[in-house]
Amino acid sequence: MNLGPGLLIAAPRSGSGKTTVVLGLQRALARRGLNVRGVKCGPDYIDPAFHAAATSAPSFNLDSFAMSRPLLGSIASQAAGDADLVLAEGSMGLFDGIRQEIGHTGASADIAALFGWPVILVLDVSGHAQSAAAVALGCARFDPRIHVAGVVLNKVASERHRRLVEDGMARIGLPVLGALTRNTDLALPERHLGLVQAGETEELDARLERLADAVEGAVDLDRLVALARPTQVDSDDEVIPLAPPGQRIALASDQAFSFVYPHVLAGWRKAGAEIATFSPLADEPPPSDCDVCWLPGGYPELHAGRIAEARRFLGGLRSFAGSRPIHGECGGYMVLGQSLEDGDGHVHPMAGLLPVETSYAKRRMHLGYRIAHLLRGGIMGPAGQCLVGHEFHYASVTQSDMSGDAAFARITDAEGQDLGIAGHRNGPVTGSFFHTIATR
Known part of the structure; x- marks a missing residue:
C-alpha cells in the first residue's frame, strides 16, 4: 500500500550538514502549513527530538539491521499515515553500515530502498568544485535500489564557486535544488555524543526559525517537495518492538x-x-x-x-x-x-x-x-x-x-x-x- 510521500535527506559522509538542512526544511515546510513528519535512520536519540521541535510532531527511528521488516513497516506507517511529507534524515554516509546482506546493513540507503523514498544529497562542497559532481555520481550509481533525485549544496564559498559546482552537476544531469553558503551562526551546539539535546539548547525555536529562513532563501522548496514519492509499505499492522516491563x-x-x-x-x-x-x-x-x-x-x-x-x-x-x-x-x-x-x-x-x-x-x-x-x-x-x-x-x-x-x-x-x-x-x-x- 502507498502512504504519504517521503524523501530521504542524506550525504556521502558525516559532517556534511544533513541535520542543519533537514531541520531547516522541516520547519520551513511546517510553517507553510504542511503536516511534516521527521524520521531518523539508525540508532540516534538526539536528532528525533530536534525533528519533533521543528515539526511539532513525533519523530521515530528506522533501523534496517536492528528492526524486523514488520516493525519497520509499522513505524513508517505511523509516520506517513496522515503526513503531507515525511522528511527522513540519514545517518553517517548514505551507504555506511555493517557487513550484512543488502537490505539489512543499518545503512540509510536500505530505508530509502525499502520505502521507495527518493534521496536528496547534501554535499559539502568546500575544497572542491566540479569534482563534487563525481562524488554525487558515485552515490547515484553505487546502489541500483535507490534513486538520487537531486542535491543541495552546502558551504558554498561564493557565487563563482556555486557556478563551478553547478557546471559539474549539469554534466551528470543531477538537479541542484539549492545552495547554502558558509554560515557558522547556523550551527547547533555540540557535546561528546553529538548535538546538545533539544531540551537544553538555548532559544531553540529562534534557532529553528533562522535555519528555516536560511533554507527557504536558498532551496527551491516547491521543486524539492514535488520530488517526493509515496511511502510503500507491505502492511500497516502494529508491531510492539519491546514488551512493556510492567503495567x-x-x-x-x-x-x-x-x-x-x-x-x-x-x-x-x-x-x-x-x-x-x-x-x-x-x-x-x-x-x-x-x-x-x-x-x-x-x-x-x-x-x-x-x-x-x-x-x-x-x-x-x-x-x-x-x-x-x-x-x-x-x-x-x-x-x-x-x-x-x-x-x-x-x-x-x-x-x-x-x-x-x-x-x-x-x-x-x-x-x-x-x-x-x-x-x-x-x-x-x-x-x-x-x-x-x-x-x-x-x-x-x-x-x-x-x-x-x-x-x-x-x-x-x-x-x-x-x-x-x-x-x-x-x-x-x-x-x-x-x-x-x-x-x-
Missing part, C-alpha cells in the same frame, strides 16, 4: 536521563502500559504507585554531583528495589552502580544497587550494535530472550563483580563476534550499557 512504569526523565526511543515508548503505550515520569535531578523518587522503574541513558556524568546529593531520589530508588524491578540503560546503569567518576576525576557515590563502578574520566569510546541474550528471566524477557540494541558511550568500568548470577546478558557485535558477558543483575535490579531497540 505502570516509573520513567526517569530530565536532562540527565533522556535517551528513550520514541518507538519504544509508543509501543509500551499501545500495549496498554502507563508511563509516569519523574526527575532525579529535581530529587524526585520513582512514584510509589508504579510496579517497575526504568532509568534510561543520558548524561549523568555531567550531573554526577547533583545525583549523588539527591537523597530522596537515591533513597526512593533503594526502597523501590526492595520489592519491585528496576532496569537501567547506559547512564541509568551507571547510576545504579556503586560510584561514578566524573570528567574531573571526582568520584561520586551512586545508588549502590549493582556491583559496578564506572568512570567518565577514563574515557574510551564504545560504539556499535549489540545482540544480547538474557542469562536469566526478568522484566526484559525470559532467559535466552534476544535483544537487539547498540552502545555509544565513553564511560569505562573500573570495578566489577561478575561472580555468581551477577551477569545480565551475553552479547555479540553485529557480525556475531563474541563480546562476552555484559551488564549486571542483583535481585530485581538489572542494567547494562547497551540500549535496546527491539526484541528478535
Whole structure:
C-alpha cells in the first residue's frame, strides 16, 4: 500500500550538514502549513527530538539491521499515515553500515530502498568544485535500489564557486535544488555524543526559525517537495518492538536521563502500559504507585554531583528495589552502580544497587550494535530472550563483580563476534550499557 510521500535527506559522509538542512526544511515546510513528519535512520536519540521541535510532531527511528521488516513497516506507517511529507534524515554516509546482506546493513540507503523514498544529497562542497559532481555520481550509481533525485549544496564559498559546482552537476544531469553558503551562526551546539539535546539548547525555536529562513532563501522548496514519492509499505499492522516491563512504569526523565526511543515508548503505550515520569535531578523518587522503574541513558556524568546529593531520589530508588524491578540503560546503569567518576576525576557515590563502578574520566569510546541474550528471566524477557540494541558511550568500568548470577546478558557485535558477558543483575535490579531497540 502507498502512504504519504517521503524523501530521504542524506550525504556521502558525516559532517556534511544533513541535520542543519533537514531541520531547516522541516520547519520551513511546517510553517507553510504542511503536516511534516521527521524520521531518523539508525540508532540516534538526539536528532528525533530536534525533528519533533521543528515539526511539532513525533519523530521515530528506522533501523534496517536492528528492526524486523514488520516493525519497520509499522513505524513508517505511523509516520506517513496522515503526513503531507515525511522528511527522513540519514545517518553517517548514505551507504555506511555493517557487513550484512543488502537490505539489512543499518545503512540509510536500505530505508530509502525499502520505502521507495527518493534521496536528496547534501554535499559539502568546500575544497572542491566540479569534482563534487563525481562524488554525487558515485552515490547515484553505487546502489541500483535507490534513486538520487537531486542535491543541495552546502558551504558554498561564493557565487563563482556555486557556478563551478553547478557546471559539474549539469554534466551528470543531477538537479541542484539549492545552495547554502558558509554560515557558522547556523550551527547547533555540540557535546561528546553529538548535538546538545533539544531540551537544553538555548532559544531553540529562534534557532529553528533562522535555519528555516536560511533554507527557504536558498532551496527551491516547491521543486524539492514535488520530488517526493509515496511511502510503500507491505502492511500497516502494529508491531510492539519491546514488551512493556510492567503495567505502570516509573520513567526517569530530565536532562540527565533522556535517551528513550520514541518507538519504544509508543509501543509500551499501545500495549496498554502507563508511563509516569519523574526527575532525579529535581530529587524526585520513582512514584510509589508504579510496579517497575526504568532509568534510561543520558548524561549523568555531567550531573554526577547533583545525583549523588539527591537523597530522596537515591533513597526512593533503594526502597523501590526492595520489592519491585528496576532496569537501567547506559547512564541509568551507571547510576545504579556503586560510584561514578566524573570528567574531573571526582568520584561520586551512586545508588549502590549493582556491583559496578564506572568512570567518565577514563574515557574510551564504545560504539556499535549489540545482540544480547538474557542469562536469566526478568522484566526484559525470559532467559535466552534476544535483544537487539547498540552502545555509544565513553564511560569505562573500573570495578566489577561478575561472580555468581551477577551477569545480565551475553552479547555479540553485529557480525556475531563474541563480546562476552555484559551488564549486571542483583535481585530485581538489572542494567547494562547497551540500549535496546527491539526484541528478535
